[in-house]
Amino acid sequence: MIRDITIGQYYPANSVIHRLDPRLKLVGTFLFIISLFTFNTFYGYIAVTLFLVSVIKVSKVPFRFIARGLKAVVVILLFTVTFNLFLTPGDPIFKLGFLKITREGLRFAAFMGIRLMFLILGSSLMTFTTTPNQLTDGLEKLLWPLRHIKVPVHEIAMMMSIALRFIPILLEETDKIMKAQMARGADFESGGILKRAKSLIPLLVPLFVSAFRRANDLAMAMEARCYRGGEGRTKMKPLRYHGRDYVAYLILLLYIAILITVRILEGLL
Amino acid sequence: MEMIKVEDLAFEYIRRDEDGNVESINRAIDGVTIDVKKGDFVAILGANGSGKSTLAKHINAILYPTEGIVWVNGMDTKDDKNLWDIRQTAGMVFQNPDNQIIATVVEEDVGFGPENLGIPSKEIWERVEKSLEAVGMLEYRTHSPNKLSGGQKQRVAIAGIMAMKPACIVLDEPTAMLDPDGRKEVISTVRTLNKKEKVTVLLITHHMDEVIYADRVIVMNEGHVVMQGTPKEIFSRVDEVKSYRLDVPQVTELAYELTKAGLNLPEGILSVEEFVTALNQLSR
Structure with a gap:
């Protein structure tokens, strides 16, 4: 789902x-x-x-x-x-x-x-x-000239595509943490807006911790695969x-x- | 010729407090010397905290030695100008399959390494196809990695390394997060690559069943190399292996216990077939 x-x-x-x-x-x-x-x-x-x-x-x-x-x-x-x-x-x-x-x-x-x-x-x-x-x-290619005025075009595009890759993973993780907390009696559904917002805190903290750990792992894996920014990079599917x-x-x-x-x-x- | 040569390696994790004063020093590796020949399949065994992952990170120049030298294909990892050559020569596969896949399509992820190396597009396509085929994942090339099983994801990660045409692959506990089926998939892929593509393999693990195919096994404990030899040699010393908080394969242990109970079985039995043959010979 x-x-x-x-x-x-x-x-x-x-x-x-x-x-x-x-x-x-x-x-x-x-x-x-x-x-x-x-x-x-x-x-x-x-x-x-x-x-x-x-x-x-x-x-x-x-x-x-x-x-x-x-x-x-x-x-x-x-x-x-x-x-x-x-x-x-x-x-x-x-x-x-x-x-x-x-x-x-x-x-x-x-x-x-x-x-x-x-x-x-x-x-x-x-x-x-x-x-x-x-x-x-497309965005990367279009904004490419902006790198002359020090806009990190490649980095922005890379961040966007990594974000897209991790959205489903983090959603799944949220689901998992939520279920784990519900199994231990956490209540995400009842109460007013304020109470519900408060009940999200024990959800967000572990999610953030794990997101940072993932980011660390991913950065290491990217470096291990010779990633060094946009310089000298070629494209598998050039536009x-x-x-x-x-x-x-x-x-x-x-x-x-x-x-x-x-x-x-x-x-x- | 040596693919990897580690000499008197020591590495310290230094923890500092807020003012930058040294709080504690943890010597993760101490006086490790190993060499791995071209085309070898070497397994490094060790319990948690034995320093085996730290050692692996030195070979890809993610960590630099505190003392000692690491050579990869004759290149000193401490030398910054060798950095990218080393990372291309010794590809690294990590434990968590999700955290090392970058792209949203399988084939684009495999292409990530060659893209970083500045390979022309046409050749990237050839390499991607070849390495996906080598790990048996060609039919999934346009799939999203999110829909794959753990073992399949790990094979994609291996293909991503293979596309960089490394001479050597370092696998840092690639099966730790997989189910038994996924583990078998990954290990048989690695063995095929070692046999067919002649890639040097350095497999780091704490699963015993994965090391019985290795040419050589290195056992680490508390930052030191404590045992070295063929799987047979290592597993004939059951008590010693167990003293390093490691298990031996079940068959080996059974044979060992039977020998202790008085049966006359050969030492270091690694597979069920071997065990059956030995028992047959005994009953004759």
């Missing part, structure tokens, strides 16, 4: 999107998010929606799967929409006591809500179609762009170009 939890929520499927280079997907997601916040007209949003819907279709990830990510941000979404709705000054169309809804407010709230939703959908699509390993590899990646970059450029055109045209009208 607990060992089946996968972080990053990868959804295995055989689609073009899955096979794309992780670097491209990272850049694409980034550009997509920027595009959400730069364009604020109706036609602009139609273009964005079309783009997002077609990418989701191509990815073969079921929509309800991606939509699940929205659940986590429902509260933030409601907050943003409500505040924008009632607190934007302008031309009032509805009034109840001190509450008033303005035309601008309505427009703003709708756009803000859509933006946030698209943001979540777009970024979860990336994690659904990219394995955690590919993501760290290489394929034809499809160039096509995808082209589509991305096209998408941005369309949005810019829409904006210019609307400015003229």
Whole structure:
């Protein structure tokens, strides 16, 4: 049960999107998010929606799967929409006591809500179609130039991938310690939040101790296998762009170009 | 030629208090001299605290000698410029299989060592395939290590070392956390590697059944080497072995007790077959 939890929520499927280079997907997601916040007209949003819907279709990830990510941000979404709705000054169309809804407010709230939703959908699509390993590899390669300003890029990527490797192991260990403590009468389930939080202390202490011991062992094992940082290291699976990646970059450029055109045209009208 | 040569090795764990003053000195190894020839399968036996793991860590240059010298394939481990050559020459497998697997996919973990050595990608793939095949784990190459059994994980760890093409493997109690099946898997893998790939093996353990295949057994106690010889020689001295808080294989002990009771059996019987033959000869 607990060992089946996968972080990053990868959804295995055989689609073009899955096979794309992780670097491209990272850049694409980034550009997509920027595009959400730069364009604020109706036609602009139609273009964005079309783009997002077609990418989701191509990815073969079921929509309800991606939509699940929205659940986590429902509260933030409601907050943003409500505040924008009632607190934007302008031309009032509805009034109840001190509450008033303005035309601008309505427009703003709708756009803000859509933006946030698209943001979540777009970024979860990336994690659904990219394995955690590919993501760290892609991130390492993309951030590689930053090493000139002393950013430990390789180390960060290595830490991320080791963390991913140890998440299931530590979960399993938590499970084990919990059962061991429950067998001796520990109670993790009843009581208020404070009491429950307190009952976690005897769980966390042994977990931390064992995590540090593991870290020590792992560091030794890595050194024994000649690990000495990123210098002079080669990759077993180096990232290489394929034809499809160039096509995808082209589509991305096209998408941005369309949005810019829409904006210019609307400015003229 | 000697693969590993240890001369008068001594090592002290020094415990310091908060101000850096020496609180206590624990001499884990004292005056150890051994040599291991190329292609040998040598087992080091010892109870807990006998210094056998400390000795193993010297061969991979994880620890440096307090006194004495350790040579690995002619390289002095104290010399910093030899460090990476030594670690490549003498690969090390540790006790806990979970804490030495780095990647989330089996084949990527095996590739970790060669990646560190700066081997070109194409050759890494060849090496990964070859070493996974050598330990019989090729069919699991795309699996997650979390789903493997302890014995399988340990074989992946061994493959990870083999992919670095070491001349020698040091295994520090590789079976201590495994069940009997896993133990058999790992030991038979190690034996195959020793026979087929001609890798020098230094196996550190406290399980007796694992050392009967070794060319030579070294027994350690309280930081000293106390016995050396072939498994037969060692296990014919049952009382002495037991005095170092070690067991002898069950068959050996039975034969020993029978001899004491008056039966005329040869010394140092190690396997059931051997025992049966000896008994048959006796009854004739």
